[in-house]
């Protein structure tokens with residue numbers, strides 16, 4: 001049996017006719033840039049999250065970069081974020097001229113540890129950027145309490161967690177604003193790069209719209225220096241077709257995760273743990289195992305793809321040699337990076353595939 005890490009073609013087969021019709025209709029209408037489907041998707045996605053506004057952009061990275069700048073965060077400012085994240089989170093901060101201040105992860109949830117945030121706050125701190133990693137929401141209630149106490153902006157990096165909930169409330173509607181990636185492999189993805197911002201703040205909505213579109217509100221009148229970071233209309237058409245399926249797909253992911261957790265019970269691996277206030281959407285199913293590289297090879301030999309998210313923490317990447325950190329500063333994140341392995345998970349994965357993967361993990365770990 002072959003088990004791919006994700007299978008985008010399997011999902012396409014289930015929605016093929018609707019997608020083709022929607023994309024062809026864009027060509028018939030000819031509204032290729034900021035067309036009707038962009039507005040339709042922005043409204044539908046904001047409503048799905050429980051936010052007032054949605055601003056479609058060309059990637060998750062752009063969503064975060066635009067947000068940092070929409071809040072006037074730049075040179076001399078600090079943004080607190082998780083040491084355990086994908087580098088796009090911190091690039092949005094550093095490419096805006098600000099400094100990322102890293103906080104170690106909570107070993108249970110793999111997300112930023114709220115108990116360690118206050119020690120990282122300085123007079124230069126402007127914002128906290130929690131990341132809902134692997135589809136598990138960060139502890140937003142604790143984070144918002146700290147933010148209110150210290151008058152900080154909270155920008156959620158929700159790129160891996162479309163639809164996940166904290167006490168019944170969806171991510172993207174708990175911070176002051178959020179950025180989502182709509183990269184093809186994300187839980188909700190286009191057929192190319194895409195992203196979206198959500199917020200309840202009309203001023204931030206307006207500023208983000210200007211920043212994504214060359215700094216203009218009225219064509220050829222440029223109030224600020226913006227970018228070309230617009231969401232493509234064809235991607236929006238695909239996303240409009242996909243959004244109504246998202247909750248079913250998330251449920252399939254939760255079912256797959258539950259089956260893995262049950263089958264891996266009693267083995268020498270640590271499976272994900274979920275706080276009682278969280279409803280995750282399992283962008284990734286990450287286990288910890290002592291001989292990670294050995295297990296990855298064993299699975300690969302059996303036709304099973306797996307991944308490591310992420311092998312090198314941010315503060316140990318060459319790109320961030322300038323940051324004032326060294327090995328040992330974030331022991332949870334560093335220790336964990338050596339043991340983690342992401343098993344295949346996607347809405348269309350079958351029970352037989354999961355059982356096969358679990359059997360191969362059992363064979364290796366004994």
Ligand SMILES: *Cc1c(COP(=O)(O)O)cnc(C)c1O
Pocket residue numbers: 059060061062085086088089131157159160180181182183193194195
């Ligand atoms: C995917 C991802 C991003 C960046 O999204 P792109 O659409 O690839 O630019 C940012 N943060 C996290 C946590 C991600 O997983």
